Each structure stands twice: as C-alpha cells, then as structure tokens.
Amino acid sequence: MRIHIGGDHAAYELQRALVAHLTDGGHDVVDHGPADYDAQDDYPVYVLRAAEAVAADEGSLGVVLGGSGNGEQIAANKVRGIRAALAWSAELASLAREHNNAQVVSIGARFTATDVAKEIVDTFVSTEFTDEARHSRRLGMVTAYESTGDLPALPESGVS
DSSP: OEEEEEOOGGGHHHHHHHHHHHHHTTOEEEEOSOSSOOTTOOHHHHHHHHHHHHHHSTTOEEEEEESSSHHHHHHHHTSTTOOEEEOSSHHHHHHHHHHHOOSEEEEETTTSOHHHHHHHHHHHHHOOOOOOHHHHHHHHHHHHHHHHOOOOOOOTTOOO
C-alpha cells in the first residue's frame, strides 16, 4: 500500500522510525518531509503536502506527525475530501478506519512511544472501513455539509 507521511521537527525522529518500519513492512512510503531536522520548521508545509497526496492518490493512506498531533490533524482535515483522526492507541486508529473511513492518522510524538506509534500505523493501515449503513449515512452527512454548508435535518423528535 502507498502511504504518504509528513511531519515537523517535534516528530522528526518518530517519522524516521515510521518510514523505516512501514518500508520494512512492504509499503510504498512517500516521505513529504522534513528531510532534515530544523527546530524552526512549520508542520503545515509537510502535512498539507502529505494530505493532498492522499486525496489525489486513490487507495493510499497518510500519516501526519507533530508534537501533539493536534495541529497536524487540523491541517490535514482542511484538505478537501480528507478525514484525519488523532490517535494515541491502536484502538482509536482502528475505530477511525472502521467507523469514519479516515484516510489519514495523526500522531503526537511527544505523547506516543515509538513502539505504540508503530502499532497505531500498523492497525490503521490494516483496518478497513466497515461500510455499515449507519457509518456511511453519517459520512454522507459530513460530505454534504462540506459541499453545501447545509446542516443535516433534525429527527422528527429533535430540538431546533
């Protein structure tokens, strides 16, 4: 599987470890940077490129990395059609794929040990979307909102 990865200085060492791990696992890894450690780099430079590559490369997945993973997840979610999920455990990575059909996982290097990060990406890459009606319906609502800005209809018993 092709996996696009991007991060920043706070996750530089973890990114190097994950690129090697995923490559050793037989994946086609596209590293969007940074190529060198620079304490002043900015995560959007690399994360947005990785997320855009996932959006343009059907069937691929992405990994974005930073200190907390929060800004990286937010940036990746700004790319049209991308669903990025912050995960700090394999269970969260699995649910992001199964229920939300996330194409990008975000990991905070300052809060995630390397062995746990490897487990997160392995789980994320190996887990499929369930395509259950309730999950597809919910994703359809989000996709429609992105396109039109219209809120989903409230249920008959709902509150306005």
